[in-house]
Amino acid sequence: MPKKKLYYPNQNELFQISRSNIQSFLECPRCFYLQTIKGIKHPSGLPLPINMAIDSILKKEFDYYREKITPHPEVQKFLQAPIRPYQGDEFVGWRKGAKFVHEQTNFEILGKFDDVWCSEDGSELYLADYKGGAVSASGTSELHQSFRNQMDIYLWIAKKIDNRFSNRSFFYYKKLKKEDFMDDSKFITEIVEYIADDSWVEQTIIDLHSSLNNDTPPKPHGECKHCNYISQINQDNVLTTVDRVAPSTIPKNKGKNEDLQKLLIAEERLQEAKNLYVYPNLSGKVLRAVRELSEQKKLIGKTLEKGFDAAGLVIKPDDGKARDLDKWYGYIIIESEYFRELTWMMNMMLRIFKDYFQGMEAREYLYDHIGNRMKESLKTNGINEVFRDVLDEAEQLIKKVKKNYLN
Numbered sequence: 001m002p003k004k005k006l007y008y009p010n011q012n013e014l015f016q017i018s019r020s021n022i023q024s025f026l027e028c029p030r031c032f033y034l035q036t037i038k039g040i041k042h043p044s045g046l047p048l049p050i051n052m053a054i055d056s057i058l059k060k061e062f063d064y065y066r067e068k069i070t071p072h073p074e075v076q077k078f079l080q081a082p083i084r085p086y087q088g089d090e091f092v093g094w095r096k097g098a099k100f101v102h103e104q105t106n107f108e109i110l111g112k113f114d115d116v117w118c119s120e121d122g123s124e125l126y127l128a129d130y131k132g133g134a135v136s137a138s139g140t141s142e143l144h145q146s147f148r149n150q151m152d153i154y155l156w157i158a159k160k161i162d163n164r165f166s167n168r169s170f171f172y173y174k175k176l177k178k179e180d181f182m183d184d185s186k187f188i189t190e191i192v193e194y195i196a197d198d199s200w201v202e203q204t205i206i207d208l209h210s211s212l213n214n215d216t217p218p219k220p221h222g223e224c225k226h227c228n229y230i231s232q233i234n235q236d237n238v239l240t241t242v243d244r245v246a247p248s249t250i251p252k253n254k255g256k257n258e259d260l261q262k263l264l265i266a267e268e269r270l271q272e273a274k275n276l277y278v279y280p281n282l283s284g285k286v287l288r289a290v291r292e293l294s295e296q297k298k299l300i301g302k303t304l305e306k307g308f309d310a311a312g313l314v315i316k317p318d319d320g321k322a323r324d325l326d327k328w329y330g331y332i333i334i335e336s337e338y339f340r341e342l343t344w345m346m347n348m349m350l351r352i353f354k355d356y357f358q359g360m361e362a363r364e365y366l367y368d369h370i371g372n373r374m375k376e377s378l379k380t381n382g383i384n385e386v387f388r389d390v391l392d393e394a395e396q397l398i399k400k401v402k403k404n405y406l407n
Contacts, residue, residue: 007036009213014101017208019111019153022201023146025208028224032208033217042226054132054174055114059095062115066091075117075172078191086118086125090162100160102202105209111157117170125162127154127169127196143192147171156198169196260402262356267398269352274391308343313367315342332371338383342374345390352394356401369397 007015025032034040065072066085075083094113101108115128129151151169158165173190211218220227308315318335336342349370357366373393377386 006039007212009037009215012106014106014108016099016108016110017205018109019150019157022109022153022204022208023149025211026149026204028221028227029208029211029218030220031224031226033211033214036212037217051132055130058130058172058174059114074189075191078189079193082120083117083126084120086116086122088122091116094158094161098154098157098161100157102205105205107205107209109153109157109205111154113154113158115172118164123164124166124168125158125164126166127151127158129154129169129171131171131173132175143171143194148194148196151194151196152198153201155196156201159198167196167198169194259356263398263402266353266356267402270391270394270398273348273352305340306343307339308346310367312364313346313371315339315346332367332375334371334375334378336378338378338386341383342386345374345387346370349390349394366397369393 021032021036024035031042035042062072062085066087069084069087071082071084094116097110097112099108099110113127114130117126117128118124119126129147131147151171155165155167155169171192171194173188173192175188175190222228307317313332313334315334315336317339318337334342346367349366353366370390370393374386374390377389381389
């Protein structure tokens with residue numbers, strides 16, 4: 001079925017709306033409109049590798065018990081009921097993406113279920129979603145509103161494709177106690193039962209459809225951090241229009257304001273990275289999770305085992321193997337047992353600065369600054385301190401370049 005990247009008001013073609021799209025609309029109708037109609041995306045957050053690793057591990061673990069047609073021991077322990085992973089053939093499709101066409105809006109609603117459990121006789125099906133991260137010492141997990149919304153939307157889709165789905169659903173937490181975050185052995189399991197309520201979903205889909213068919217975007221949302229960010233910039237006369245939000249919409253070489261905006265977006269991404277990985281002292285656990293991911297050959301589309309080799313910067317294992325590049329003047333060669341983590345850091349820098357440093361020469365400038373700081377820091381510091389130095393160098397680089405615009 002045809003799907004378009006952008007939605008055209010009152011279009012006749014089928015258009016796909018995901019569960020996360022509906023959540024975006026709930027959080028800020030204006031940002032959702034600009035993204036879906038204009039292709040203007042606000043800066044994306046950085047994924048937390050440990051959550052990705054937990055999700056992958058749990059899926060494999062539950063698939064093991066699915067093949068055995070037996071309950072998972074921890075599920076049986078917590079629920080005191082013979083609830084087991086559902087092994088129906090259609091489950092593979094549901095995990096990849098369960099779909100339902102809503103005729104009134106001509107939207108194809110999509111939801112990717114982490115798991116589906118079932119009663120002993122298979123007469124009832126239950127949605128299950130995996131969650132990772134950190135919890136308090138008491139082990140009590142807060143069920144965020146976004147989690148509730150997620151399950152409600154999934155249930156709405158599920159009931160459309162199979163009438164065996166119950167409102168009873170489960171969040172399966174595999175988490176770390178905050179005070180033991182640096183200790184690998186302190187994972188705890190918690191299962192939170194949630195009675196999903198899908199009664200609001202259909203009307204929200206209709207409201208979303210109505211909003212997209214308007215000629216103008218909704219007003220800025222008072223609680224949206226992105227709307228507030230742009231509003232503050234405009235008040236300070238840094239930018240001239242609210243609709244210049246996303247890097248993808250900025251024409252190249254169109255003047256000083258556009259370049260400054262790209263730099264400000266990089267600055268926001270850098271702050272998000274610091275919030276995720278430095279405060280409060282999460283980098284040790286993150287880097288161990290990165291190593292686990294590298295063993296599975298996964299990292300946001302890249303393979304860590306290959307190291308890094310681009311535009312004068314080479315990051316490789318300390319394996320004693322000579323490289324012809326070592327003889328070339330101007331190359332930065334970093335050989336380290338932590339080459340996977342260093343590669344991950346460099347890929348993060350590329351993600352942060354991808355819109356500002358465009359083209360080979362510009363990226364060479366970025367590699368030179370980050371690579372030299374990384375190499376120097378490795379001489380005296382552990383990998384966590386190197387990570388902080390890399391983030392610090394990126395911050396100093398932004399300040400240096402920004403000064404040229406603001407003077």
